[in-house]
Amino acid sequence: MIPDVSRGNGIRPLLAYLFGPGRREEHADPHLVAAWDLHGAPDPGRHPGASVGRLAGRLDQYAQLRAAELGAMPPNRVWHCSVRAAPEDPTLSDEQWAQVAHRVARATGLASQEGSGCRWVAVRHAVHHIHIAAVTVLPSGARPGMHRDAMRAQAECRAIEAEWGLRPVGLGERTSTSYPTSAEIIKAERHGWSEPSRVWLQQQMHVALTEAADLDGYFAALAERGVIVRVRRGEDGAAVGYSLARPGDVGAGGQAVHFSAGRLDSAMSLPRVLHHLSTKKSAEGA
Template sequence: MIPDVSRGNGIRPLLAYLYGPGRREEHEDPHLVAAWDLHGAPDPGRHPRASVGRLADRLDQHAQLRAAELGAMPPNRVWHCSVRAAPEDPILGDEQWAQVARRVVRATGLEPEEGPGCRWVAVRHAVHHIHLAAVTVLPSGARPGMHRDAMRAQAECRAIEAEWGLRRVGIGERTSTSYPTSAEIIKAERHGWSEPSRVWLQRQMHLALSEAADPNGYFAALAERGVIVRVRRGEDNVAAGYSLARPGDVGAGGQIVHFAAGRLDSAMTLPRVLHHLSTKKSAEGIRS
């Protein structure tokens, strides 16, 4: 069970993504499984009169009150954490995922041991994972103590694995990030893009691979789709890996933001792409 923590400044675009169709229409039946207060959290996936905007306003209420006092919204107030079970784990029910959500929230400090906590929700739109979305402002206007929150979330997930008999994740084991961060979602909205760069690049990778007959054809198909491709080569000048970037996606320093292929999609590393191409039928779906 692997938690992936990120931070940002916009709760509404994050919720819109979680309740949306997903990058390849893979989101199924988005709905709440837990919240700071299920009676006070309108669920757009279950109630026809609920909306993403209304839920975002409820989550952001304490931050809005604080902003009225200070003249600006608290920075980096949005906390996002996806929690994924291993594919071989048994399918957990909504109540089990609710228990996971509540334990992670307590472990990371979103809900202090004393006094009321932050507002948060847990959204499930797939079989093997949930997303926690929170605004890290307490009712008092103070910020919660969340030092080393990612490590604390992982420690709690390890405890759940041991108690529930789930697959134990090794200390050095890593997983690719399949979903955009809050900051990436906000950047896409600012640029007027229909989807974040991470999602756009994932889609271009799969489309290019479906058209290619060999590695050069794969990289050429990516370039034809407007993707900036950077190939890493070894001492023998043989390709050893690659990263991708979206035109116009720059970081704070003005440099193009590149994503390593394996971080975009663990199934699209160079060795796996080469293996796929070597076993692909030469007469089906191949570019001339």
């Protein structure tokens, strides 16, 4: 289970996307599973007469009051966090996702243990994830203390994984497989790809390894499958690492977006690939 945190200034456009059909009609039954107060949060997905505009207005109420005092809306007031379970995890119920949302809201400082916190909602429009959307303004007009919110959200998700027996998903070398961020998923939808680049590259790595007899053969198999391979070499010319990119996946500067192999899947780091190829060669020789 991995959270992806971002900030912005418009709560209504975010809600319109979350409750909308998605860029490829992929959103199914968008609805609220949790909120700062479900009785005070109109659900555009389930309640007749509710609307995105009405919900946005309720979430933005404290910010609007503050703006009336200061003459401008508080900057970067919108907080967005998608929380995704691993695809192989059991499907969580709305009630379970509600527990996840409340725990993340408390851990990050959105919800207060004492008194009123920020206004937030959790929207579910897919099987394996929810989106928490919030306006980070307290009833007093002050801003909540949310230092290192992304790390605190991740720590809470790891605690939930351990308690519920879900697959542990961390960052970097702590995880066996990394999962796409919301930005990567949206980019895939924009390009019309069936899966984000991170997932596509992971698939190509595993298939290429089954086809290869040695390291050069592995890199060649990746290239034959359309993967852009960048090999990092030491002073002696030997490979010491590698990264991968998907054709057409470019950053703001127009350069290909490369992913470190070990961060895509720690089982596919260069040392582990070499170990697998060596073991495979020994077994075939036997």
